[in-house]
Amino acid sequence: MTATAADFGIAFARVAFVMMFILNLGGLLTWVERKQSAIMQDRIGANRASILGFRIMGLFHPLADAIKMLTKEDFLPARADRFLFKMAPFVSVFFGLVAFASIPFGDTLRLGDRVIPLQAVTLNVGVLYVFAMLSLGVYGVMMAGWSSSNNFALLGGQRAAALMISAEIAIGASIMGVIMVYGSLDLMEIVRAQGAALLPRVFGAWIPAWGLLTQPLAFILFVTAGIAATKRIPFDMPEGESEIIGYFVEYSGMKFGMFAMADFLETVVIAGLTTSLFLGGWQVPYLQPAGFAFPWGATLHLPQAVVALLQVGAFSLKVVVMIFIMMLVRWTLPRFRYDQAMRLGWLGLFPLSILNIVMTGLVLLLVGSDS
Amino acid sequence: MTAERSPRPPGTHPRSEPASRAPLPRSPLQRFYLREVLSGLGLTAAHFFRNMRLHTARALGRKDAHGAVTIQYPEERRPYSPRLRSLHRLVRREDGSPRCVACMMCETVCPARCIYIVADEHPNPEIEKMPARFDIDLGKCVFCGFCVEACPEDAIRMDTGILEFSSYSRGGMIYTKETLLSLEPAGPDGVPTSPVPIPAGRTVVGP
Numbered sequence: 001m002t003a004t005a006a007d008f009g010i011a012f013a014r015v016a017f018v019m020m021f022i023l024n025l026g027g028l029l030t031w032v033e034r035k036q037s038a039i040m041q042d043r044i045g046a047n048r049a050s051i052l053g054f055r056i057m058g059l060f061h062p063l064a065d066a067i068k069m070l071t072k073e074d075f076l077p078a079r080a081d082r083f084l085f086k087m088a089p090f091v092s093v094f095f096g097l098v099a100f101a102s103i104p105f106g107d108t109l110r111l112g113d114r115v116i117p118l119q120a121v122t123l124n125v126g127v128l129y130v131f132a133m134l135s136l137g138v139y140g141v142m143m144a145g146w147s148s149s150n151n152f153a154l155l156g157g158q159r160a161a162a163l164m165i166s167a168e169i170a171i172g173a174s175i176m177g178v179i180m181v182y183g184s185l186d187l188m189e190i191v192r193a194q195g196a197a198l199l200p201r202v203f204g205a206w207i208p209a210w211g212l213l214t215q216p217l218a219f220i221l222f223v224t225a226g227i228a229a230t231k232r233i234p235f236d237m238p239e240g241e242s243e244i245i246g247y248f249v250e251y252s253g254m255k256f257g258m259f260a261m262a263d264f265l266e267t268v269v270i271a272g273l274t275t276s277l278f279l280g281g282w283q284v285p286y287l288q289p290a291g292f293a294f295p296w297g298a299t300l301h302l303p304q305a306v307v308a309l310l311q312v313g314a315f316s317l318k319v320v321v322m323i324f325i326m327m328l329v330r331w332t333l334p335r336f337r338y339d340q341a342m343r344l345g346w347l348g349l350f351p352l353s354i355l356n357i358v359m360t361g362l363v364l365l366l367v368g369s370d371s
Numbered sequence: 372m373t374a375e376r377s378p379r380p381p382g383t384h385p386r387s388e389p390a391s392r393a394p395l396p397r398s399p400l401q402r403f404y405l406r407e408v409l410s411g412l413g414l415t416a417a418h419f420f421r422n423m424r425l426h427t428a429r430a431l432g433r434k435d436a437h438g439a440v441t442i443q444y445p446e447e448r449r450p451y452s453p454r455l456r457s458l459h460r461l462v463r464r465e466d467g468s469p470r471c472v473a474c475m476m477c478e479t480v481c482p483a484r485c486i487y488i489v490a491d492e493h494p495n496p497e498i499e500k501m502p503a504r505f506d507i508d509l510g511k512c513v514f515c516g517f518c519v520e521a522c523p524e525d526a527i528r529m530d531t532g533i534l535e536f537s538s539y540s541r542g543g544m545i546y547t548k549e550t551l552l553s554l555e556p557a558g559p560d561g562v563p564t565s566p567v568p569i570p571a572g573r574t575v576v577g578p
Contacts, residue, residue: 038439039418039419039426039438039439040418040419041418042418043440043441044443328419329408329412332408332411332412332415
C-alpha cells in the first residue's frame, strides 16, 4: 500500500512540476513580451507598478493585470450562446495546458528501485498527442467566434480555423523527417536519440545529432508553422486588432485574459516541442547518464542528481531561448495578410515539408540507418 | 520661403522621387523571404543586445550609459525652450501691485475669450486703471500667446514653465488675479521656480 501512495506522490509531483513550469513561464511571458519589445525598440517598458515602492523591473505588472482583469465587468452579449461563450476561454487554456504533458524535461531518474521518467505523462505517441491537443485548442477560438453572435468574431474564428488547418498540416509534415531519422513517436525516445553522435565515422563524437543539424529545413518549417499555430504576429489574422479585433472582440475581464494566456501557453508548448524535436531536449552536449564524457577522452563523473538537474536546466534554458526567438519574430515582422498566410502555408510550407520527407528518405537510404 | 530654397515645381520633393514607384525587385532569394526575415531579425536582435548591454552597464553604475531614449517624465524633464508658452503670470510692479492697467487689449484679442477683466481706479493718480479682477479660464485658453503680444505694458507673460495644471472641475481651471500674480518666471533651463498653484475649487489627487 505504501508503494501505491509513493507512486501516486511521484505521479503528482511530475504533473505538478510541468504545471508550475508552464503556468509560471506563461504568466511571465506578459512581462517578457513588454520588456523584450521595449528593449528592442530603445524603450524602457512598463515599470510603474510598485508594491511598497519596489518596482523590480516591472515584474508586478502581470500581477496588476490579473487584478484588473479579475475585477472588471464580465460581459455577456445579449444574443450570445451562453454555454459556448463561457466555455470557449476554458477550452483554449485547457488544451494549451495539457499539450505540454508528454514533453520530457529530463532523462529518467532512479530513486531506489524506482525509475521515474521526467515527463508528466509517458506516452509512446507523445508527438501525436501534443499535436492533437494543439489542434483541439483552436476549438476554443472557433467556439468564441461563433457564440459571440458578432460578425467580426465569427470572421476571426473562421480565420483561426483556416490558419490552424494550414499550419497543422505543415507542422505534421515537417516533423515527419524528424520521426524518420530518430525512428520513434515517443518524445522521450526522440530526445534520447539526439544524444548520439552525428555521423560518427566523419566527425567522431564531436557533434551531437540534434534535430537542428539532421533536419535543418524541417526546423525552419516547423518554427514558422509553430508560430502560426500560436496565432501571434506575424500570423495573428484571427486576432487582427487593427482590422477585425477578432474572435475575442466580445470578451472582457478574465475571460479575455484567458485567451491572451492561451496564446502564451501555446508559445511555451511550441517552444518546448521545438526544443524536444530539434534542440536536443534535455540533452547537454557530451553529458551521459554517468557524467560528462568529452570527445577528447576526458571524463567527469557526476552523481545522478546533478545530471538530472543539469538536464532540467538545459531544457529550461533551451525553451527560454526558443521563446526569445519567437518573441523576436513577433516584434520584428509585420502581419501577413490572410491570403498571404494561406499561400505561405499551402504553397510554401507544405510542399517544402513533403520535399523534406522525400530527401530525408533518400539520405537515410544512402547513408544507412547508423547515421 | 520654401520657394526660395527649392526652385523645383511644387509637389516634387526630391525624397519622394526615387525607386518607390518602381516595381519591387523580386529575385528568387527575396521571394523565398527567409533571408529578408533573418536580416530583419538580426537588426532587432542587435538592438536588443546593444540596449541590454547598456542597461546592464547603467545598473552597474555607469551613469552615461543609456539603453533607452525614454525620459521618465515626472522625475525627469527635458529642458524646455525659453520660448515655450506655458502658464500665464501677471507681472508685478515694485510694490507688488499688478503692472496691468486694465486696458482690455488682451481680453479683446483673445480668440478663445478666456480672459475676464474688471477694471478699477488705481490709488496712484499717475496710473489710470488697475484690474479689480483678472481671471483666465485655462479650460478655454488655446495658448496662442496673443495676450502677451497685445499687452502694451508687458504685464502678462507666459514664461512660468508650468505645464501641469489639470483639474477635476471646470472651476479649478479658472485662475484668478492673485494666483497669477504669485507666479515666478521659469529658470534658465525652463524648470518652473514657482510652486504649482492650486486655485480654489481644485481637487488635488496623488502626490
